[in-house]
Amino acid sequence: MTDFYGEMQKELDILKASSLFRQTITVETPPEPWIAVGSQTMLNLAGNNYLGLANHPVLKEAAVHALQKYGTGTAGSRLVVGTSALHEEVEEALARFQGRESALLFSSGYCANLGVIQALVGRNDYVFSDKLNHASIVDGIILSRAKLKRYRHKDLDHLEKLLKNTTAPGRKLIITDSIFSMDGDRAPIKELVELKQRYGAMLMLDEAHGEGVFGPKGRGLAAHEMAAEHIDIHLGTLSKAFGCLGAYVAGSKTLVDYLRNKCRSFIYTTSLPPAVLGSILGALKVIAGTAGDRLRRDLRNKSKWMINELNKLGFSTLDSDSQIIPILIPGNDNVINFSKKLRQRGILALPIRVPTVPKNSERIRVSLMATHSMQDLTYAVEQFANIKREERV
Known part of the structure; x- marks a missing residue:
């Protein structure tokens, strides 16, 4: 044995x-x-509480208020009984914050990357991923079974060569972190936008370490580069500069409707609890002010x-x-x-x-x-x- x-x-x-x-x-x-x-x-010097909000009185007060009104948990996934008025309020607030049509909450950035990538691409599709992207992006690509094309870190010539040589039918998805979590450097967002437009690809940007820190009102590095409107899939994390928990995707209404119906890590997960949702609303007030x-x-x-x-x-x-x-x-x-x-x-x-x-x-x-x-x-x-x-x- x-x-x-x-x-x-x-x-x-x-x-x-x-x-x-x-x-x-x-x-x-x-x-x-x-x-x-x-x-x-x-x-x-080891955490990700970049704005110091994780113990902020505004966030704690908002969390307590939501806890008292809605209880400790939702006891359901979003498509069963796990969507409260508070979930919808937070998603609408996040969409407004990013200036996008719609937004969808996830329980973590890891779950968001796993689920979104799986929903958008499959066996006959292609993902072009920066070599230093976060492990959650790598895992999402593996689970999607899409064909992975890794380009050298921020090497636009290498990425263009890979895009140019990919002539088979299928979706093309370019994915990058905005701020790389272990190197602290920035993705060349404007140049990535040009390449995705030139080769008919979608562009997904993980703003885990950029959101709250960069851009007008903390909207992220893409907003700082004045390129936010050209990002097809904006992924924001709420557990770092926001000092809360969870993540969200912002984009077109079509994108969010599609993910709500296709994204397994959204469909089969119990929804975020009320106290967390309250704290997110509190964080938005501080960050955008x-x-x-x-x-x-x-x-x-x-x-x-x-x-x-x-x-x-x-x-x-x-x-x-x-x-x-x-x-x-x-x-x-x-x-x-x-x-x-x-x-x-x-x-x-x-x-x-x-x-x-x-x-x-x-x-x-x-x-x-x-x-x-x-x-x-x-x-x-x-x-x-x-x-x-x-x-x-």
Whole structure:
């Protein structure tokens, strides 16, 4: 008889021996600039709460109000009894926010990518995906069974060659992150729009790390580039700059009606609970208002400052131009050791390793919040300098 658990343990032992074994970190406070991890208070440079809204009083008040009015859960999927007036209110608000005809909520960005890609393309279709796209996009393409054409990261010539050589009938779908989650750089959105128009493709943009942070009123990088109207499928995530949970797709009414009828991760999932929906409405008020403008400006200035300071110390931050700052520490053991040294100094900034990034491009991923103080960031830079000098990396 096969010893399933024995085989699993062997694989786990290999991961441990290779310093690739992963464990969760228990945080005992809200995701503020300083958090409690066990008995230690640490500077939080590891999360995605970019505007600092995850513990904002406006969001919490809106969540409590929705909870009291609608209860704790919906007890149903959207096409059964899981659609409340609040779901429709949130979707209408998100559509207005993006200036699109319609929007559709999902329980997470991962579920949205899985479901939307599966619904839009199949065996006889083609997906053109940036090599550094998020794992949820990769998984969605695999499940769709469409033919995958990966183009080199932001390499428009390579993408055009792939598009030009794909002459068989079938849908063509170009997919890219707007801000890449591990490199912090931006997709060439205007040029992608030109290519999708030239070759009759659809363009899907995942604004997980751009929405709330870039563009007028935080509408995302496509809006910042004045190209939002040319994006066929806008995917927004509500768990990062919004400080909530869930995701949505915005686009034409035809697109949303199609997804409502074809998208399995929408049809067969219990809908988002009322408290989350309330918090999304609260987040929209903050993000689209003057407070949101101030938070975006503060975050941008702090990100530029920190990238500049780290570069002056001799660290490579790749081509980051956002609140996500990769600090290259090649070598699995090296990056783990560097992260441990940071934790000893009260800084939580985690090592990113294989398979999330390629071997020899291991890094510390720093992500900033608008609510970090300059004192916080100055302390962090000082500690990076100290460890670099001590470890000679």
